Amino acid sequence: MPRTKKDVVTEFRTAEILQAACRVFAEQGFEQATMAEIARVAGVAKGTLYLYYPSKQDIYWAALGRSLLELAAATRSQVESAATAEQKVHAFIATKLRYFEEHRDFFRIYYSEVGRALCRHGQAARQFDDLYLEQVKVLDQVLQHAVRRKAIRPIRTDATAFALFDLTRSLVTQRLRGLSRASLDEDIEFAFDLAWKGIGHR
Amino acid sequence: MPRTKKDVVTEFRTAEILQAACRVFAEQGFEQATMAEIARVAGVAKGTLYLYYPSKQDIYWAALGRSLLELAAATRSQVESAATAEQKVHAFIATKLRYFEEHRDFFRIYYSEVGRALCRHGQAARQFDDLYLEQVKVLDQVLQHAVRRKAIRPIRTDATAFALFDLTRSLVTQRLRGLSRASLDEDIEFAFDLAWKGIGHR
Amino acid sequence: MPRTKKDVVTEFRTAEILQAACRVFAEQGFEQATMAEIARVAGVAKGTLYLYYPSKQDIYWAALGRSLLELAAATRSQVESAATAEQKVHAFIATKLRYFEEHRDFFRIYYSEVGRALCRHGQAARQFDDLYLEQVKVLDQVLQHAVRRKAIRPIRTDATAFALFDLTRSLVTQRLRGLSRASLDEDIEFAFDLAWKGIGHR
Amino acid sequence: MPRTKKDVVTEFRTAEILQAACRVFAEQGFEQATMAEIARVAGVAKGTLYLYYPSKQDIYWAALGRSLLELAAATRSQVESAATAEQKVHAFIATKLRYFEEHRDFFRIYYSEVGRALCRHGQAARQFDDLYLEQVKVLDQVLQHAVRRKAIRPIRTDATAFALFDLTRSLVTQRLRGLSRASLDEDIEFAFDLAWKGIGHR
DNA sequence: CATGAATGAGACTTCATTCAT
DNA sequence: CATGAATGAAGTCTCATTCAT
Numbered sequence: 001m002p003r004t005k006k007d008v009v010t011e012f013r014t015a016e017i018l019q020a021a022c023r024v025f026a027e028q029g030f031e032q033a034t035m036a037e038i039a040r041v042a043g044v045a046k047g048t049l050y051l052y053y054p055s056k057q058d059i060y061w062a063a064l065g066r067s068l069l070e071l072a073a074a075t076r077s078q079v080e081s082a083a084t085a086e087q088k089v090h091a092f093i094a095t096k097l098r099y100f101e102e103h104r105d106f107f108r109i110y111y112s113e114v115g116r117a118l119c120r121h122g123q124a125a126r127q128f129d130d131l132y133l134e135q136v137k138v139l140d141q142v143l144q145h146a147v148r149r150k151a152i153r154p155i156r157t158d159a160t161a162f163a164l165f166d167l168t169r170s171l172v173t174q175r176l177r178g179l180s181r182a183s184l185d186e187d188i189e190f191a192f193d194l195a196w197k198g199i200g201h202r
Numbered sequence: 203m204p205r206t207k208k209d210v211v212t213e214f215r216t217a218e219i220l221q222a223a224c225r226v227f228a229e230q231g232f233e234q235a236t237m238a239e240i241a242r243v244a245g246v247a248k249g250t251l252y253l254y255y256p257s258k259q260d261i262y263w264a265a266l267g268r269s270l271l272e273l274a275a276a277t278r279s280q281v282e283s284a285a286t287a288e289q290k291v292h293a294f295i296a297t298k299l300r301y302f303e304e305h306r307d308f309f310r311i312y313y314s315e316v317g318r319a320l321c322r323h324g325q326a327a328r329q330f331d332d333l334y335l336e337q338v339k340v341l342d343q344v345l346q347h348a349v350r351r352k353a354i355r356p357i358r359t360d361a362t363a364f365a366l367f368d369l370t371r372s373l374v375t376q377r378l379r380g381l382s383r384a385s386l387d388e389d390i391e392f393a394f395d396l397a398w399k400g401i402g403h404r
Numbered sequence: 405m406p407r408t409k410k411d412v413v414t415e416f417r418t419a420e421i422l423q424a425a426c427r428v429f430a431e432q433g434f435e436q437a438t439m440a441e442i443a444r445v446a447g448v449a450k451g452t453l454y455l456y457y458p459s460k461q462d463i464y465w466a467a468l469g470r471s472l473l474e475l476a477a478a479t480r481s482q483v484e485s486a487a488t489a490e491q492k493v494h495a496f497i498a499t500k501l502r503y504f505e506e507h508r509d510f511f512r513i514y515y516s517e518v519g520r521a522l523c524r525h526g527q528a529a530r531q532f533d534d535l536y537l538e539q540v541k542v543l544d545q546v547l548q549h550a551v552r553r554k555a556i557r558p559i560r561t562d563a564t565a566f567a568l569f570d571l572t573r574s575l576v577t578q579r580l581r582g583l584s585r586a587s588l589d590e591d592i593e594f595a596f597d598l599a600w601k602g603i604g605h606r
Numbered sequence: 607m608p609r610t611k612k613d614v615v616t617e618f619r620t621a622e623i624l625q626a627a628c629r630v631f632a633e634q635g636f637e638q639a640t641m642a643e644i645a646r647v648a649g650v651a652k653g654t655l656y657l658y659y660p661s662k663q664d665i666y667w668a669a670l671g672r673s674l675l676e677l678a679a680a681t682r683s684q685v686e687s688a689a690t691a692e693q694k695v696h697a698f699i700a701t702k703l704r705y706f707e708e709h710r711d712f713f714r715i716y717y718s719e720v721g722r723a724l725c726r727h728g729q730a731a732r733q734f735d736d737l738y739l740e741q742v743k744v745l746d747q748v749l750q751h752a753v754r755r756k757a758i759r760p761i762r763t764d765a766t767a768f769a770l771f772d773l774t775r776s777l778v779t780q781r782l783r784g785l786s787r788a789s790l791d792e793d794i795e796f797a798f799d800l801a802w803k804g805i806g807h808r
Numbered sequence: 809c810a811t812g813a814a815t816g817a818g819a820c821t822t823c824a825t826t827c828a829t
Numbered sequence: 830c831a832t833g834a835a836t837g838a839a840g841t842c843t844c845a846t847t848c849a850t
Contacts, residue, residue, distance in 0.1 A: 429725070430725060431725060431726070432725060432726060433637075433722055433725040433726055434637075435635075435636075435637035435638070436637070436725075436726065511724075512724045512725050513725075515720075515721050515724055516721035516722060516724060516725050517721070518717075518721060519717050519718035519719070519720060519721025519722065520635055520718060520721065522713075522714045522717050522718060522779070522782065522783075523631070523632055523633060523634060523635040523638075523714050523715075523718050524633070524634060524635055524638065557803070559800075560788070560796060562785070563777070563780060563786060563788075563793075563796060564800060566776050566777075566779075566780050566785070567773055567776045567777070567797070567800055569776070570772050570773065570775065570776035570779075571769055571772065571773065571776075573772065574768050574769045574771070574772035574773075575765070575768075575769070577724070577768075577772075578765060578768050580724065581724075583764070583768070584765060586762070586765075591765075594762060594765060595769070598761070598766060598769055601759070601803075
């Protein structure tokens with residue numbers, strides 16, 4: 001509440017750096033990205049980066065984590081707001097697609113990290129993994145509930161949750177690569193339709 | 203045409219190197235993997251690697267490409283052998299899941315590369331991308347044909363092809379991470395069921 | 405001449421900084437010590453250090469020089485006060501041991517600098533060297549006088565002066581490292597006794 | 607015994623590097639010395655240094671340790687060869703002065719390290735310290751024995767051992783700094799004489 | 809052909825010093 | 830005067846690649 005001067009500047013710089021980092025990591029990937037390039041894009045000196053983050057790794061996690069938490073929160077919120085199971089699944093897909101559409105750099109880093117996590121598994125990617133799995137769990141519970149209510153077919157909910165998760169990723173990727181000529185809303189409907197007719201009763 | 207002596211040795215060394223590379227790249231990722239480690243695992247000297255491949259990048263592409271071509275061929279073959287659209291889609295999913303199940307290291311590299319390709323796009327990943335898109339196209343044509351024959355709902359076949367593609371990846375990932383307790387066949391049936399009930403007529 | 409306000413503050417800050425510097429340099433050595441740490445210990449900001457000293461090097465010389473001058477003055481004073489050659493040598497040894505006992509941080513820097521001076525010779529260590537040699541000269545003259553008076557054996561006085569100088573350093577070092585269980589006075593007597601009589605029987 | 611080819615080269619390079627390191631460390635001190643400079647003096651590339659030593663620290667310890675062990679061995683050997691206590695003390699002083707006279711760069715590093723060890727105490731300098739203290743112990747035992755035989759005065763042998771140790775260092779330093787115009791043998795005799803008889807008349 | 813010692817470009821990180829507030 | 834955020838030069842170490850043996 002106090003120290004507005006310092007905090008504002010810090011927050012500004014932090015945001016500036018993370019934004020630059022996001023762009024650079026999205027374009028180059030973690031390993032190819034250099035601190036020099038991040039600094040250049042952020043418009044600061046190399047040393048300045050280390051005033052705000054102790055290492056390249058930390059900038060990376062910060063850039064990734066910030067959006068990851070935001071996305072997770074948005075997803076939880078939207079899913080909870082939805083009334084029926086159908087609407088919840090729709091909300092899940094829609095929220096993700098919309099968020100990624102608006103944060104394409106984040107999606108690139110995010111997707112890239114999913115791949116990296118398969119290799120080098122057992123490294124410090126725990127925090128990332130946790131957030132990842134938590135998202136799936138949210139959807140899993142929605143599906144479990146829906147199965148009990150017979151809103152959807154009896155189905156392996158955990159595996160389905162994963163699959164729906166990847167389905168959204170699939171569409172985002174298509175959009176990102178310019179392979180989808182449809183509008184965002186159309187893609188959302190398409191994904192939901194595909195998912196729902198698949199898991200829908202009858 | 204024969205010259206067996208030389209060719210056999212070359213082929214042997216090549217295979218040995220690629221296998222080692224596959225393991226190392228799968229465990230470490232492209233950037234973290236070192237030529238020294240690949241050489242060590244392959245049981246040859248560092249310099250020897252350069253007798254067979256001009257660069258680290260090339261070993262990577264070779265390791266990736268070899269299995270990629272194999273998988274593509276298997277997929278095409280199995281899909282063509284199948285009679286009905288339903289069986290073709292089933293074959294597509296089954297072939298991929300089976301292949302990845304048997305070539306886990308390859309899958310790791312492959313999936314990791316999908317992520318890397320999003321970043322560093324426009325780099326030399328053209329060959330990878332082509333193979334990737336070709337796979338999708340095979341499925342796309344199956345779906346187009348099926349739509350015309352009203353074997354499945356009228357649907358955006360290209361986007362659906364992508365989605366099915368990612369659906370299989372989703373299940374492989376689950377298996378790889380130890381998140382699926384089902385058998386391989388059960389997972390295949392699950393994936394197909396999910397896909398088909400989604401795209402199936404009625 | 406007075407302007408007490410400013411001068412007092414300056415003197416206060418200067419002393420504060422030098423004391424902090426003394427502690428930090430003693431603990432870390434010149435190169436490992438950082439301006440940030442000195443500032444932290446001094447309770448001022450990094451920039452403030454540069455208001456009073458133009459560089460790290462200068463703080464170092466100041467911290468070293470201050471005590472060095474003090475010690476030199478004390479030594480001269482005590483030696484002059486002593487009546488006989490024996491007492492003068494005793495005073496020399498005693499003064500040094502007492503001073504170092506009370507200014508252990510200074511001794512660490514001082515001794516460390518002696519070592520550094522051997523390397524990097526020809527650098528700006530002139531001032532340090534001068535003070536160092538001057539101390540020796542004081543003792544040298546005492547010894548020369550004593551030789552003429554036949555108070556001590558005819559002996560190379562300059563080399564002996566150096567040797568006695570290092571003898572005191574030797575004992576201080578032992579005390580500092582906790583290798584001496586004797587009292588300060590006992591160590592003084594021991595050093596003087598050793599110097600005066602040697603170790604030989606008779 | 608076998609692998610002469612490789613071993614010889616390795617030994618040659620190792621020696622080359624250590625010699626270069628010795629010179630550079632002697633001239634610049636540990637912190638000011640750079641790997642680039644050591645490589646330049648050794649006539650190899652920077653990376654080559656890391657083929658033989660894992661870090662700058664390790665090169666330093668190696669350069670220091672090699673001579674330290676050599677000196678320790680020579681000292682022990684010479685002291686043991688000597689018959690009487692007087693001759694043993696003489697041997698101790700003579701060996702050290704002779705060795706340092708021939709290995710001036712080593713002495714610089716060595717002395718510099720003694721100073722560094724006072725600061726940053728508690729660091730990994732254990733190995734150095736051990737060798738240092740062991741040397742003193744050798745002399746200590748000689749003195750203890752001599753006291754029992756009444757070859758020398760009853761005296762605190764441990765403290766005296768330290769003092770004699772520093773006495774030799776004192777003379778080496780004088781020679782190194784060009785402050786002694788005497789020959790090496792004269793300085794040896796001077797040091798021994800001073801130690802044995804003290805400065806007092808009679 | 810095979811080797812692996814040697815290379816050197818380039819990465820991350822530190823820290824003395826500056827300067828706008 | 831005092832501050833401390835910003836700077837950027839410089840250092841250590843890694844590793845893909847080369848080449849003499």
